[in-house]
Amino acid sequence: MADGVIPAETEARPAERGLTYPFAAPPASGEAIRVAPDVLWMRVAMPMQLDHINVYAVRDGDGWAVVDCGLAIPGTKDEWEALLSGPMGGEPVTRVICTHMHPDHIGLAGWLCERFDAPLLMTRLEYVMARMLLADTGQTAPESGAVFYRAAGWDEPQIARYRKEFGRFGTAVSTLPAAYTRMREGDLIRIGDHDWRVVVGEGHSPEHACLWREVDGLVLGGDQILPRISSNVSVWPTEADADPLGEWLDSLERMKTVFPDDVLVLPSHGEVFRGVQPRLDALIRGHRVALKRLERSLREPKRAVDLFPALFARPVGDGVRGMATGEAVAHLNYMLHRGAVVRERDEDGVDWWRATTKREEAA
Template sequence: MLNYPFPEKPAAGDVIEVAEGVLWLRMPLPMALDHINLYLIEDHDGWWVVDTGMDVGATRDLWQQIFDKHLRGKPVKAVVATHWHPDHVGLAGWLCDVWRAPCYMTQGEYLTGLVYTRAAKEHFGWSNEQHQVRSGRGQAGIDSARSSMGGVGRITHAMPTSYRRLEEGTRLTIKGRRWRVVVGSGHSPEHACLFCESLNVLLSGDQVIPRITSNISVSGLEPEGNPLKAWLTSLERFLEVLPDDALVLPAHNTPFTGLHHRLRYLIEHHEDHLIALEQACMTQPKSAVELLPVLFQRELNEQHIGLAVGECVAHLNYLYQRGQLERTVDAEGCYRYRSIDDTLPMRLRKHRHRAESADPIRV
């Protein structure tokens, strides 16, 4: 089970100290997931900001309240962006300019962020169109994806013009404590988490979240990508290199303990989806859009369907590249998937037995 040691959440413009010298704050998001958790780490001569919020609404004003009330007369000396998504990097350029502070990111995240924040509708090319058709969305998907091209740039301040590279094992010394970079992948290309052994604290970004599952998605930028393979590999490695009793400070929901429990739940969650997709493709070939009800038992609106299709394609690419699904192209140019692994009936029996006999891993 997971434990949540902080029943109260920080109010807008305020902070809660969750470990010595580590402050938790929140910024609003204009979507169903209505918040992001951000963190400040105190150094001798300033503060390290971990993630930034989007460049929308009152976020800059709320940051100014944080500066005025909680920095104890010390400047922001560094900005760390765990990954390129706009709720994490949206104000990195602004914060770095205001404080003349360096930005720390992995190379994969920094370069991907530059691509997405500078994209415009005219960059939507034939390969993007083909990806929508291949997924089964057709012209409606093409129109929706084209209209959203450039949306990231509208909620992200211009990216910092330089960065300091984080890599697996990079160590940052902050107020005499060592924070080790642990890199995950799948949700984004090269997601940086920070672990402090002396505090037993993990800043997990979107790599580990307690109550929701991070989106693992294939887009038209890399239509044959296999992010789910990278995601599952990352989760398995985190089980090996990070302690179960760490205090996890995620980007969404609330801080928690029970890291290994959550990692095992996430692995099983995706394994359940994979076998369900194989089963759904046993009788006749199906498209990604036709398979959405296998993964999502709720009605999807236009805001969510693009991410949902991307997640479904991520699972299908994983199975196809493992040789468990056959993929053909129909007359409309849409990919159709059929199960071809003759071990599937045996695996389904084992899966049902495990589901019936084992206690579920609960969040």
């Protein structure tokens, strides 16, 4: 090992559910694994159950293009300082690429861009959404949010907590640059000696960018293709009737036609892996199974919060209640848009959902 860079492993671990993991272990703090020519896999910590984000550096002339950044919280800058001076050899960041706008991906983007006078690359919807959420930081919660969560079955103390915690997006995100370079579906981005094709997905976020180096089959998968967990797919109060699960499933189906199975996927969480086709199949199948469980559960009217046991393998605590509610409503909206459920709001403003017999009648 030189300068904190661990050379690529040559022996894969045994296949797990159709996936193989070419590296014995992920990189430790301050270290990097060279996963392919000119590409470093690194990690920074996060203070939550999902305790890390993978970040990547791609050789770009005399410096590095960085993909995703980690949260803007105490300690993360120190980790970056160790990476910049160690595995990245003290060479400059030439550009900052963010797959999407969630805080663990864009948190330190502004800091890196400012420090190195580097451009920020994002898709348009991700950049605009991030700027919108940053504008909410420190603002009073809108009443439409309380209406949304009351309809989902939250009680008044839970709604009071929503009001208290509203506008915290910017607490872990440094100020974004006032301008950016747009990435679009199908764009070819030249980084160093190779082109990377932009492949856009929807559902987890509005216009999530994956990057595919076709010459040797590398895919920077962001949160779109994770090896062991499924990304959160949620409806939020700003667009209460949205159908992100439909968009997510359509994106996964389309990616099955795009990526060959021998690509090496570099995800934002978990470990680098091969086996993109079985993983896409598993992600799709997981939601299809969940929808069937919901249909059975909704033979009697239920609120969104009543469906947590049908969707999640563990109890839902206050810290993840918002995401769990958003995911439940995403599944319900998917079914509603396709005529599989009906929704009725009672005099207390609570939505009650039940399965229809439409499909049985059609048969």
